[in-house]
Structure formats: structure tokens, C-alpha cells
Amino acid sequence: MSSNDIGTNIIFKKQLGLNYEIDQKYVGLKMKENNVLAFNFRVPGSLKDEVETYFKKFKLGEPIMVDIGGTGDIKCDFKGISPVLKNHDELDQYFISATLQEDKQYDPLEEEKCESCSGCGFH
Incomplete structure (x- = not known):
């Protein structure tokens, strides 16, 4: 894949690989x-259990990284998972949602920091 190509997979990354x-x-x-990012899964029955099992391993507030199509990791915190719902309009299709909150900590440039700053939170 060249550097301009965006892949077709999403990778959710829990600590310890x-x-x-x-x-x-x-x-x-x-x-x-x-x-807040809501990842809404519409999956066949063959994937339902593995999606649910993976996200049930997380505790609220636990760090998680997401790589969408090979574009790089997005640092997030896990916020929750919805119950699995069966789609009554489609045969063998299920809906489940995982909620994450992107970690948007601002990292100021060196010249923007005050002389005595040790991460005071105002920058």
C-alpha cells in the first residue's frame, strides 16, 4: 500500500497488543x-459475538487506540458499549455500538510555555 492509500480496515488496539x-x-x-466517537457496528451473526466480546474486555475510562484505514492511531478512552440488537428488517444482522472519547490533550509549542511551567494546565 502506498502512503496515499487508505485501507479498508479499522483496528481497535487495547494495551498488551x-x-x-x-x-x-x-x-x-x-x-x-x-x-465523543460512536462506532456503530452492523454485523452478521458470525461477527456479533467477537465484536461484543472484544469491547466487553474494557473498563470505563480505559485507554484504547483506533487506526482507521492505516491513517494512524487515534488515542481515546473507552466510554461504553450498547446492548446487541437484532435488526428485524434484515436476516442475521445485528447492531452494537462502542463509544469512545478522543483524547485531545493540547501540546503547546516550547515558546508558548511560561518559564516556570511544569504542565500547569493553562497552556
């Missing part, structure tokens, strides 16, 4: 207020 990779055709992404 516990990753989950899924084709983005099964995932919708919705950005909400306060950098």
Missing part, C-alpha cells in the same frame, strides 16, 4: 460533542 481488526464496511462512525 490485544487488537481487533474489522472491515470498515461493517462500521459507521458518528462524531458527537466533546470529542
Whole structure:
């Protein structure tokens, strides 16, 4: 893959190398207020249990990284998972949503820091 190509998979990364990779055709992404990201999965029954099992391993507030199509890791905190719902309009299709909050810590340039700053939080 060249540096301009965006892949078709999304990789969720838990600490200790516990990753989950899924084709983005099964995932919708919705950005909400306060950098909250809702990853909405519409998956066949064959993937339902593995998606649910993966996200149930997380504790609230636990760090998670997301790489969408090989574009680089997005640092987030885990906020929760919805119950699995069966889509009554489609045979063997399920819906589940994982909520993450993007970690948007501002890293100021050196010249923007005050002389005595040791991460005071005002920059």
C-alpha cells in the first residue's frame, strides 16, 4: 500500500497488543460533542459475538487506540458499549455500538510555555 492509500480496515488496539481488526464496511462512525466517537457496528451473526466480546474486555475510562484505514492511531478512552440488537428488517444482522472519547490533550509549542511551567494546565 502506498502512503496515499487508505485501507479498508479499522483496528481497535487495547494495551498488551490485544487488537481487533474489522472491515470498515461493517462500521459507521458518528462524531458527537466533546470529542465523543460512536462506532456503530452492523454485523452478521458470525461477527456479533467477537465484536461484543472484544469491547466487553474494557473498563470505563480505559485507554484504547483506533487506526482507521492505516491513517494512524487515534488515542481515546473507552466510554461504553450498547446492548446487541437484532435488526428485524434484515436476516442475521445485528447492531452494537462502542463509544469512545478522543483524547485531545493540547501540546503547546516550547515558546508558548511560561518559564516556570511544569504542565500547569493553562497552556
